[in-house]
Amino acid sequence: MAPGEAPEAERLASMLKQAGFSASLSNDMAERMLRKLLSNAVINPLTALLRVPNGALVRTPERRALMRTLFDETLSVLEAGGLPGDDRLWIDLLDLCERTAANRSSMLQDVLAGRPTEIEAINGAVARMAARLGAAAPYNESLASLVAALGGDDREG
Numbered sequence: 535m536a537p538g539e540a541p542e543a544e545r546l547a548s549m550l551k552q553a554g555f556s557a558s559l560s561n562d563m564a565e566r567m568l569r570k571l572l573s574n575a576v577i578n579p580l581t582a583l584l585r586v587p588n589g590a591l592v593r594t595p596e597r598r599a600l601m602r603t604l605f606d607e608t609l610s611v612l613e614a615g616g617l618p619g620d621d622r623l624w625i626d627l628l629d630l631c632e633r634t635a636a637n638r639s640s641m642l643q644d645v646l647a648g649r650p651t652e653i654e655a656i657n658g659a660v661a662r663m664a665a666r667l668g669a670a671a672p673y674n675e676s677l678a679s680l681v682a683a684l685g686g687d688d689r690e691g
């Protein structure tokens with residue numbers, strides 16, 4: 535984005551920086567959102583189900599294998615939805631787990647606090663996108679069902 539092209543966005547970024555946040559502008563929000571969806575579709579349900587911090591996902595071959603399977607399925611759906619494939623995406627995902635190693639993902643925090651999760655907006659959305667494209671996303675569908683089944687004890691069955 536050229537300087538002066540989006541003054542309101544620049545003002546917002548500058549306010550966020552003054553407040554101590556890291557902020558940058560992008561012309562490519564659609565791609566950035568798909569990349570974020572890819573990361574959240576892998577890290578959030580697995581950390582919520584395994585009840586581990588983000589860094590623990592990459593510490594055992596079994597968890598990495600689960601991550602990779604879910605990553606591959608999700609990426610194939612998102613590529614069909616417009617995300618450019620890139621070998622760095624997997625490396626970036628592992629790096630994100632390392633950079634946020636001690637973090638409890640937002641979904642794990644929601645599960646531990648007994649709050650509703652964003653599972654339908656993340657893995658549920660990937661499964662629906664796959665269905666619209668005439669494809670299947672069994673891992674996303676199963677994880678969405680498993681995370682949804684973690685809660686709701688207060689509802690009438």
Ligand SMILES: NC(=O)C1=CN([C@@H]2O[C@H](COP(=O)(O)OP(=O)(O)OC[C@H]3O[C@@H](n4cnc5c(N)ncnc54)[C@H](OP(=O)(O)O)[C@@H]3O)[C@@H](O)[C@H]2O)C=CC1
Nearest residue numbers: 570573574578634637638639640641642643644649651652
């Ligand atoms: N939690 C984490 O560890 C991390 C989260 N993230 C990302 O941050 C995002 C937020 O996740 P999470 O931590 O679960 O968020 P929370 O639900 O804990 O917090 C969301 C915040 O956004 C506010 N908010 C929501 N909708 C609006 C709106 N329309 N206008 C103004 N404010 C609004 C809420 O206000 P109110 O309280 O008034 O409802 C709340 O303060 C997600 O995309 C997540 O992936 C990224 C890194 C780490």
Ligand SMILES: CC(C)(CO)C(=O)C(=O)O
Nearest residue numbers: 577634637638639640641
């Ligand atoms: C990047 C990550 C996985 C950090 O915890 C996140 O966005 C979340 O928890 O929702």
